[in-house]
Amino acid sequence: MIEFVIGFGVFLNLMTYELIGFTAGGAVIPGYLALYLDQPGRIAGTLAAALITLAVVRGLSRVVILYGRRKFAAMLLVGFLVNWLLDAAVLKWMTWFGPMQADVRVIGFIVPGLLANDMHAQGVVQTAAVALAAAAVVRLAAAALVYFGVFGGL
Secondary structure, three states, rough: HHHHHHHHHHHHHHHHHHHHHHOOOOOHHHHHHHHHOOHHHHHHHHHHHHHHHHHHHHHOHHHHOOOOHHHHHHHHHHHHHHHHHHHHHHHHHHHHHHHHHHHHHHOOOOOOHHHHHHHHHHOOOHHHHHHHHHHHHHHHHHHHHHOOOOOOOO
């Protein structure tokens, strides 16, 4: 099931680029977001981490020459660092949320960097909108296949 979700997300990301000219933040982003659509806090945390990553890398690009692979590597590394710092902050300072604290964490380690990279290239609103729409389509397709028994009711 997870293989289908990630694979269909890659396919859908390719199709959105071919049809409307925007990507969903990276090849695997629609699949990963689709797996967590039932946890809106994690989606919000991931988008927040991507925005923080984008802001930090744009700030860094004022003092360091970042373009091409260097910019992409900076996005991934800063996204990883932001993810780690946000997770540490949630565990340390948000314990008063109780069980909900796990719901505001970031999805994956490279997802924020991939999202931030496309947000830099094509815009924040466009990337977020395409990523969330593609994730919803992937989730609906997976749910339909489960409903019709393709995955054996898993």
